[in-house]
Structure formats: C-alpha cells, structure tokens
Amino acid sequence: MSEDYCTSHSPLSHIRSQVLHHIHSVLQTMGSHINDYHLVDYTVTFNEEDMKLKEIHEELNILISKEDLLLPETLNVKQREAYDIIFQKVFAEESATFFIDGPGGTGKTYLYRAILAPVRSRGMIALATASSGVAAILLPGGRTAHSRFKIPLTCEKDTTCTVSKQSGLAKLLQCAKLIIWDEAPMSHHQSIEALDLMLKDINDSA
Template sequence: MGKSIADFHFVSDELSPGYTERLTKEIESKRNLVVPPDDLLLPQMLNSNQKLAYDLIIKACSSLEGQAFFVDDFGGTDKTFLYRALLATLRSQNHVALAVATFGIAASILPGVRTAHSRFKIPLDFSKTKSCQLSKQSSAAKLISESKLILWDEASMAKRDTIEAFDKLLKDLMDSDLPFGGKVIVFCGDFR
C-alpha cells in the first residue's frame, strides 16, 4: 500500500531501538553476566588433569586459531568444575563464552546455559532440513560470531546430524572452511 509501519506511529521514535542496538542487546547481556566470586577462585582449585585441559583451552581462546576439544570422563568426576572455571575466567574478562547442553537437565547445572537446539536453532526433525534455522543477520548469529568459547555439555548424547549441522552453521557464520568455523569448541560428555 506504499506505507511503512513507522507511518502509523505505534511506538514513539525515542522508544524504538535501532537495528544495531537490538543486535547488541543480547551480546551485552552475555558480556555482563554476573560471575559468582566463588567461580573466579575455581582455576586455582583444579586438579592436575583439569588444569592441563583448562590451560590448553584458555590458550586456544587467546589465539586466533580455533580448536575443538572433547572432555571425556566418567560421570561424577567434576567435569562441571572445569566448565565453571572456563566460563568464569572468560566472562570475567568481558568475553562472550557460550555454554549449551544437549538436554535441559544438563543445562540447569551451569550458569547462563541453554539447550543446543534453542541456541543454534537446530531442527528436531532432520528429515525436513539438515541445517540450523539461524539467520546470519540475527543477534544470535552475531553473538555466536563474537564468542571466544562455545562449550557443549553432554555432547556425547547428541545425534551425529546435530553436530554436523552445528559445524555447518559455524562455517557459514564465520565464512570459514575450518572445522567449526575456526571457533574454540569444547564438547563434553561421558560415552560410558
């Protein structure tokens, strides 16, 4: 009809956020996650194996080269302790560190976690489409692009198609053919 929704003045121009402001709102909320003071002390309490993994992952986050890690250990061996230390370190330095889990129950353990399907818009039914339904221009895509670390808990329980769709999404978002788009990824779980 030749009209824009702005012509109807439903929302005052002062109240409607600009596109870039909307894009950065989610990023700023992730950057400003409150890190519990106790979590900042966790890196000093890691055992030798945890400390080795922690140092390798933090070093990878500092470099410009992405890397994928898999933390595999028996359930109940304090893997969550390592994850909390990683997230606290990066978030306290004002970096975006995303944590996802395959299942909602696992997502409730770590701070600021969502399910992988929710965060990356992974379809539940791969018979219709084999790719994530996330627009490159969305705030979620910008958040993922700016993240220093993506930690996926209970990744051993995810279907192969899910991980492949996630890899394809990151390659697309980062415009890179490197595995997982050159991002630092930590897959966690227990195959036992």
C-alpha cells in the first residue's frame, strides 16, 4: 500500500502515516478502529480536525455521472411527483420525512439516484444508505445504515448509535441536506428509533 503514497521527497514516516490513515478510514466504515488490531507496536493517533473534515470531503467528492444527472428527465408521473416534493423541502431547508413504497422493480432505486445526483451537483451533502449491502452498492456512495449511523447489529429496547457530538460523523450529519435510507422497513424499528434519537442529540433538537 505504501507505493501509492511514495514520491521522490516523501519521508518514510509520512508514507507510513498515510498508509495507516487509509487503513483506519476503511476500518471506520465497518465500525472498527485501527488500534483494535495492533498493526503497529504503538497507539495510532490522528489529527481530530483533519478526520472531521475528511468525512465531509469524501462525501463532497463522490463522482456524479452524466447519466444520473439526466435521470430526472426520465421519471414517470409518480416518480416525478415524489421528486418534486422532496426537492422542494431540500432547497427550502425544511425538515421532512418521506416514505417511498412500491414492489420490487418499480423504480425506487432509480428515483433515489435521480434525487442524489442533482443535490450533490449543487455542492450539497446527500447521504445514501440502505439496510443491506446489496442495496447499498446500487446507490452512488452508498453505505449500509449500520455502518453509516453506527447502529449496533443487535438492537434492544435502549439501543443507541455510538456517535459523539464532537465526531467527524456528527459534523457530516449536521451538514447533510438529504438522507436516503433504502429498505428501511427491513430494519428493526429500534434501529430507526436509535437513529432518530442520535440525530436529535447531535443537533440539540427536542
């Protein structure tokens, strides 16, 4: 991995730091920390402010395809109706929750992609998540809800998302203009309730 970070003037210590930072970022997406695996014989630390900005930077740099930007023009009547209502709320910066329902193959993922592309193209953060990994990879920049929101895999009555107000993830969620959770009904209601409580906590909302 170090070869990806080698330049003619890069000191070995800098290259090692870059590699460890990359490994840590990958592990974070799975809810782990690099120090859990003892890859080196010392505790790995990172600049917290850099880590906070990194989460936002990664979302703002998700590639937006030309095909996805053209999707809104190809929506059917019902899809377009949902698209327009959601967009109105996003750009008015008004809080709202929407539930898109329909049998498999009726174009729900198609609609989500049509919404994500223009929001992101305007420099806004739109988070794409799904209950399953298979559904998540169908969304550009998609992640599983458990990974993105730090929801425990086993949910109980008092389940909480392990996200502190000072974390990079909290800052990312505060900046997000849109959150999509595909296949949300597949998750236990306690997972959704845990996310709701966490969002209220990091935003100091009652």
